[in-house]
Amino acid sequence: MNKKKAIFLDRDGILNRNRDDYVKDISELEIFPNIENFIKKLQASGFLIIVVSNQSAINRGLTTHSNVDEIHASIQAYLNKFGANIDNFYYCPHTPAENCTCRKPKPGLLIKAIDDFSIDPLSSWMVGDRDSDVDAGESVGCKTIKIQENSCDFENILKTILS
């Protein structure tokens, strides 16, 4: 069976503006303009689009699973209006002290997605804004791209992946 290729995307700072006090509900969600074209171009090249996000604000008691699900539904609804789509959202609710296997830089979220979608990590990319994103991607064999947080540097990402 042919394995699929994917773009693993960090959420905060890449698709929407990161906040130092966490994006806790949809009132704090600022989706960056033009993510729809970025994602459509990647999809047109045959990539699955998978979001992998650390959301320790949940277990810090600052937000809830249902708020996070609502944020993801809101991002998805925005994209769907333009014919773009995220194949799945995976997130880690744990704090660093819980020492789970899914909080990036650990690769648990990526491993789950690779298993769920039968993804070939070697032909896939992890795109993020922190070393923890890069490290998670590298540990499953993905190619990686790090851009500056909140920079919307989509042209650079597309040039690197599609050229």
Ligand SMILES: [Mg+2]
């Ligand atoms: Mg980030």
Ligand SMILES: [Zn+2]
């Ligand atoms: Zn976790």
